[in-house]
Amino acid sequence: MELRFTEAELNFRQEVRDFLAAECPPETRAHMIAGKSPTKAMVVEWQRKLNARGWAAPEWPVEHGGPGWTPAQKYIFREELQMWPAPSPLGFNINMCGPVIIEFGTEEQKKRFLPRMRNLDDWWCQGFSEPGAGSDLAGLKTRAVLENGEWVINGQKTWTTLAQHADWIFVLARTDPAAKKQEGISFFLVDMKTPGITVRPIITIEGGHEVNEVFFDDVRVPADQLVGEVNKGWDCAKFLLGNERFGQARVGASRERIRRLKMIAKETLDGGRPLIEDPEFRRQMTEMEIELKALEMTVMRVIANETKRAGTGKPDPATSVLKIKGTEIQQGVSELLMKAAGPYAWVDGDPDAEGSNDWDVAPDWAFGLAGIYFNWRKQSIYGGSNEIQRNIMAKAFLGL
Amino acid sequence: MDFDLNESQSLLQDSIRKTLTAKYGFENRKAYMASETGWSREMWAQYAELGLLGLPFAEEDGGFGGGPEETMLVAEQMGRHITLEPWFSTVVLGGGFLRHGAETALRQEMVEGVAAGETLLAFAQTERQSRYDLFDVQTTAKKDGAGWVITGRKGMVLHGDTADHFFVTARVSGASRDKGGIGVFVVPATADGVSVRGFRTVDGQRAAEVDFTGARAAHVLGDPEGGLALVDRVVDEAIAVLAAEAIGAMDVVHAMTLDYMKTRQQFGRAIGSFQALQHKAADMLVAIEQSRSMAYFATVAAQASDAAERRRNMHAVKAQIGRSQRLVGQQSIQLHGGIAMTMEYAAGHYFKRLTVNEAMFGDTDHHLRALADAGGLVQAA
Numbered sequence: 001m002e003l004r005f006t007e008a009e010l011n012f013r014q015e016v017r018d019f020l021a022a023e024c025p026p027e028t029r030a031h032m033i034a035g036k037s038p039t040k041a042m043v044v045e046w047q048r049k050l051n052a053r054g055w056a057a058p059e060w061p062v063e064h065g066g067p068g069w070t071p072a073q074k075y076i077f078r079e080e081l082q083m084w085p086a087p088s089p090l091g092f093n094i095n096m097c098g099p100v101i102i103e104f105g106t107e108e109q110k111k112r113f114l115p116r117m118r119n120l121d122d123w124w125c126q127g128f129s130e131p132g133a134g135s136d137l138a139g140l141k142t143r144a145v146l147e148n149g150e151w152v153i154n155g156q157k158t159w160t161t162l163a164q165h166a167d168w169i170f171v172l173a174r175t176d177p178a179a180k181k182q183e184g185i186s187f188f189l190v191d192m193k194t195p196g197i198t199v200r201p202i203i204t205i206e207g208g209h210e211v212n213e214v215f216f217d218d219v220r221v222p223a224d225q226l227v228g229e230v231n232k233g234w235d236c237a238k239f240l241l242g243n244e245r246f247g248q249a250r251v252g253a254s255r256e257r258i259r260r261l262k263m264i265a266k267e268t269l270d271g272g273r274p275l276i277e278d279p280e281f282r283r284q285m286t287e288m289e290i291e292l293k294a295l296e297m298t299v300m301r302v303i304a305n306e307t308k309r310a311g312t313g314k315p316d317p318a319t320s321v322l323k324i325k326g327t328e329i330q331q332g333v334s335e336l337l338m339k340a341a342g343p344y345a346w347v348d349g350d351p352d353a354e355g356s357n358d359w360d361v362a363p364d365w366a367f368g369l370a371g372i373y374f375n376w377r378k379q380s381i382y383g384g385s386n387e388i389q390r391n392i393m394a395k396a397f398l399g400l
Numbered sequence: 401m402d403f404d405l406n407e408s409q410s411l412l413q414d415s416i417r418k419t420l421t422a423k424y425g426f427e428n429r430k431a432y433m434a435s436e437t438g439w440s441r442e443m444w445a446q447y448a449e450l451g452l453l454g455l456p457f458a459e460e461d462g463g464f465g466g467g468p469e470e471t472m473l474v475a476e477q478m479g480r481h482i483t484l485e486p487w488f489s490t491v492v493l494g495g496g497f498l499r500h501g502a503e504t505a506l507r508q509e510m511v512e513g514v515a516a517g518e519t520l521l522a523f524a525q526t527e528r529q530s531r532y533d534l535f536d537v538q539t540t541a542k543k544d545g546a547g548w549v550i551t552g553r554k555g556m557v558l559h560g561d562t563a564d565h566f567f568v569t570a571r572v573s574g575a576s577r578d579k580g581g582i583g584v585f586v587v588p589a590t591a592d593g594v595s596v597r598g599f600r601t602v603d604g605q606r607a608a609e610v611d612f613t614g615a616r617a618a619h620v621l622g623d624p625e626g627g628l629a630l631v632d633r634v635v636d637e638a639i640a641v642l643a644a645e646a647i648g649a650m651d652v653v654h655a656m657t658l659d660y661m662k663t664r665q666q667f668g669r670a671i672g673s674f675q676a677l678q679h680k681a682a683d684m685l686v687a688i689e690q691s692r693s694m695a696y697f698a699t700v701a702a703q704a705s706d707a708a709e710r711r712r713n714m715h716a717v718k719a720q721i722g723r724s725q726r727l728v729g730q731q732s733i734q735l736h737g738g739i740a741m742t743m744e745y746a747a748g749h750y751f752k753r754l755t756v757n758e759a760m761f762g763d764t765d766h767h768l769r770a771l772a773d774a775g776g777l778v779q780a781a
Contacts, residue, residue: 001409001469002402003700033781072401255778262780282772289777290694290720290768293713297693304403320682321689393685394678398658 009072016080023049024086032085033260035337035368037210040123040165043087047120050089056118057094059243064102064110065118071303082252092124092162093117095243097170100187100236104228113168113189127157127171127190127214128237134159135388137172138181138234142216144173144188151175151188151226153196153219159382163199163212166192171216176231187233189225196220204378206371207348241384248383249326251296257333258289264340264365275340288332295325320393324386327379338373341366345373403696405473412470415450416477424481426746429604432484437562438606439484444517453491454515457499461511468637468699472644476695479648482753484605486520486559492641493558494521496634497567501584501621510565522563524554524587524610525631532762534569534631535579539612541570541624548620549593550585550612560608561598564589568612572625583624584631585617592616603752629707635761636714640698643717646725646757647695650688653732653750657681660736671735680731687724694720708774715771722764729754 005013028042038046050056051065058074060066069077081088089095098117101109116122133140142155153173163169169190176184190197196219202211228236265276265285275281302318338345344366380386394400405413423443432440447453456471457463471492478487495514498507498521513519530536539552550570560566566587574581587594593615598608622630658681661672671677694717701713729751733740740747758764771777 001405003469003696005401256781258776258778259781262776262778266780279769279772282776283768286719286768286772286776290716290771291690293697293716293777294690294694294720297697298689300401301403301693301696304401318689318693321686324686325690387679390679390682391675393682394672394675397685398672398678398681400658400661400672400678400681 005072005076009070009076012073013076013080016077019053019055020080020084020086023053024084029084029086032087033256034364035260035372037208038087040162043090044120044123046087047090051119056089056120057098058089059095060098060102060114060118064098064114071306075299075303078247079252079255082250083256085253085256090120090123091247092126092166092170093120093122095247096126096240097124097168097189099243100170100227100240101189103239104187104236106224108224109189109227122167123162123165124168124170125160125163125166125192125214127160127169129159130156131158135385137237138185140172140174140185142171142173143177144175144186144221146175146223147220149223151221151223153188153190153216153221155216157214157216158202158211160199160212160214161210163192163214164201164209168192169197169214170227172233172237175233179231182234184231185233185237186230187227187236188221189227190219190221194219194221204375206374208371208375210375248379249295249299249322250330251292251299251326254288254292254295254326254329254333257330257337258285258292260365261285261333261337261340264337267363267365268340268342270342281336281339284332285336288329288336291325292329295322295329298322298325320389320397323383323389327386330379331376334369334373334376337369341369345370409470409473412466413473413477416452416474419446419450420477420481420483424483426749429482429484429749433600433604438600438604439486443483444485447485447487448515448517451515452487453517454511456491456495457507457511457515461498461504461507462515463511464515468640468703471641472695472699475641475644476648479645479650479753479757480652482603482649482750486522486562486606488638488641488645489523489559489563490514490519490521492638493523493634494563494565494567496637497521497523497584497586497621497630500633501627501630502619506586506619513564519565520559520563521565521567522557522560522608523634524557524560524566524568524612526554526556527552528555529576532766533577534635534761535582535628536577537569537571537582538576539568539570541572541583541585541617541620543572544616548583548585548617548624549614550587550617551593551614552612554610554612556601557608557610558601559606560610561596561606563608565618566594566610567621568617569627569631570612579628581625582627582631584621584627585624586619586621587612587615587617591618601756603756604749605756632707632711636710637702639714639718639761640695640702642757642760643691643695643698643721646721646754647688647692649750649754649757650684650691650725650728653747653754654681654684654688654728656747656750657684657732657735660739664737677735680735684728684731687727691721691724712771712774712777715767715774716777718762718767719764719771722758722767725754725758726764 054067057066062068130140144151144153171188175186196217198215200213201209266274268275298318344362347362451464454463455466459465541548541550568585568587572581572583593613595611596608601607664671698717704710732747739745
């Protein structure tokens with residue numbers, strides 16, 4: 001048992017911090033500290049800087065441009081970026097589609113797509129959910145039919161995050177309607193410029209444009225853009241979702257938000273005294289901090305087990321905790337941030353706009369906090385809702 | 401980071417596990433509790449034989465040089481069987497004072513007896529007004545010639561009814577809640593002016609109310625007016641041990657609950673097939689895994705040399721695990737239903753131990769407030 005970071009790991013942390021200080025554009029950092037999502041230009045610029053440093057795809061094998069890090073290094077890297085804060089490597093490219101191509105794709109697909117993914121020459125988005133297939137993803141209805149050597153896709157995807165920026169989309173579509181629902185699905189790579197694709201924005205309750213509907217109307221896809229075997233797309237989907245859950249703890253992001261919360265709670269007055277001196281508020285904040293500390297250690301345990309479990313196909317029970325606790329903490333902190341801002345949380349700022357507080361109607365720090373609170377309600381719904389997570393735990397770990 | 405046990409740790413774990421599995425079933429425990437001492441002398445001798453009682457002491461003092469990880473392993477197994485013997489009071493609390501506060505001569509005098517299972521120790525700290533504040537001490541220590549005499553009443557002295565020596569906090573100077581002016585004194589149970597009234601606690605352990613009336617201390621540990629730092633240190637280590645015990649108890653009662661959910665039939669099917677119950681069981685697992693993480697953290701954090709940081713971290717440990725063990729204890733009863741309300745069924749006994757463990761050295765509210773007052777764990781931006 002060794003429960004501390006090694007000297008080498010601590011040195012690596014410093015190396016990451018030094019890189020952030022030297023290379024992360026201050027405007028990007030300020031934008032993110034204010035609680036806004038980084039713009040497309042910010043994400044692309046940063047991803048390319050990471051790629052130039054060899055750090056664009058932390059989880060990928062070295063032969064595909066991964067840095068060859070240990071699980072602990074990957075963790076440190078991810079946390080340091082979240083705490084700075086700086087944009088994370090683009091999840092759709094690096095944590096979702098990339099690993100699927102590496103695991104299931106052809107040599108040709110790897111050569112064609114992976115380098116461009118890493119450098120963010122192509123921005124990818126995820127075509128999984130449908131109006132009738134949310135938590136029950138395998139109930140999807142989008143169809144792909146083989147015609148003259150090409151797949152023709154018809155159907156509708158929804159909740160497609162940042163499709164408005166995307167050059168490519170990875171799509172689950174039904175290729176055998178007669179088979180059992182998980183067994184007739186295939187995994188496709190589709191160019192967003194293909195005729196027949198229409199993207200329609202969905203504006204979420206806080207006013208932001210993050211998600212979209214994507215319609216497929218006789219979209220013709222070359223046969224070499226199917227990943228893995230026909231009708232085996234569910235294996236790709238399960239593999240991808242398994243990777244997704246791991247990133248949902250977001251310990252560094254929550255720590256960054258709590259720092260911000262404390263700064264705000266010192267500046268804002270309640271009953272004539274700094275809010276941070278209010279015992280009830282402080283207690284609520286402290287509850288978040290202790291759960292976050294426990295979550296941080298849970299992540300460490302999952303990381304320490306990751307190498308050992310690789311290849312056994314056995315999931316770690318602690319992994320399920322990450323999604324549920326990670327999202328509960330993020331939502332809890334976003335709620336406290338809004339509470340801390342008091343009446344000044346009510347300004348309806350456009351979360352995507354630059355310099356939203358130009359009219360000077362509220363303290364800068366109050367701006368957009370309500371937007372984040374409302375937006376982050378999504379966290380316990382996406383990526384397998386927290387109730388689905390409990391179903392998974394009951395079945396996989398509790399034997400119920 | 402490596403959470404795996406090394407070879408000697410695995411051996412240690414196996415040997416305790418085997419012994420307790422063989423000799424500490426629920427029926428055994430009931431018999432031990434009903435015995436005259438309220439715990440098993442035979443098991444105590446077994447612990448000595450296994451080396452558990454001398455484990456954390458340095459080899460030159462007659463111990464086995466085990467570290468905090470080894471103590472955690474023992475605690476987890478003790479928690480799995482909700483054992484009744486005075487291991488916590490003698491080895492963890494008394495032993496903590498010996499390791500961190502006693503001079504060489506005293507350590508060498510006492511460690512041998514402790515390791516052999518012949519000497520029992522207890523920590524006399526709580527007073528009627530003190531609640532969970534370690535510095536709220538009204539018991540007095542007065543200089544008398546070369547020594548000290550102790551006067552005051554201490555309550556909830558765990559295993560005070562069988563202890564051979566008490567480690568007593570007493571005030572040399574200052575007002576009731578001053579942090580200075582407190583010393584830690586060693587008083588033999590046989591000293592004149594010591595009167596002990598033993599009783600059973602709700603979770604089946606033994607404790608005592610102890611009156612010191614001009615009782616003469618045999619030793620004082622370190623500075624007689626600067627003992628609070630020592631008390632804090634020993635209690636912080638004890639909190640890490642309580643954490644590991646709670647993990648053991650939570651694991652067992654959760655497994656017991658799952659077994660029951662798979663076998664108990666209602667409405668023609670196992671109750672574990674109902675989603676409302678499954679989600680509660682899943683929430684218990686979330687709480688347990690978060691607590692297990694915190695217990696690992698505790699073993700490291702309790703060793704920190706910076707006392708303020710160490711205290712903050714241990715507040716977090718106690719508060720997080722406290723919330724979890726309350727949830728797990730209560731839900732294990734709820735998910736079982738009526739059967740777990742009976743004295744004949746083990747779940748209730750685990751619930752009671754978890755409840756007392758949560759409150760020992762400060763309940764969840766106490767530690768949450770203390771951590772909040774100390775500024776929390778995360779620095780402001």
